[in-house]
Amino acid sequence: MAAEEVLQTVDHYKTEIERLTKELTETTHEKIQAAEYGLVVLEEKLTLKQQYDELEAEYDSLKQELEQLKETPFANEALCGQLPAFLPEGNFMGFVCLFVCFFRTMAKSFKE
Structure with a gap:
């Protein structure tokens, strides 16, 4: 009976190792996906910031022209x-x- 208990314990540990390995793989994959999504969001933010800066510069230029025209x-x-x-x-x-x-x-x- 002792040999059977050892085999059951070994099988239990193998099953637990397989489950934990699978869970680790899934978690790692999810973290990679989250990081990739974060990079996409960051790139979009930078693009929007650049567009905002360009529009703000154009606005300032037009505002200055308007002030000159008023004079x-x-x-x-x-x-x-x-x-x-x-x-x-x-x-x-x-x-x-x-x-x-x-x-x-x-x-x-x-x-x-």
Whole structure:
């Protein structure tokens, strides 16, 4: 009977070792997947940060242009008529200039 008990104990330990080995493999695999996911999230964060910085720089540039335009008088209708010629097509600030000129011209005509 002692030999049978030893064999059962050995079998029990082998089974336990197999279970623990399998569990360790699964846990290691899960950790690797989590690390890979973390790297993807980090890369996405860096990309978004770069896009944010670019948009912030563009915003600051446009804000500065707008401040300069606010200081520049556009009451002269001749200058307003020339705006599309010297501003690139699709330029937001060109649109703002035309918008300001239009309303200044309209305000002037209402005063008369």
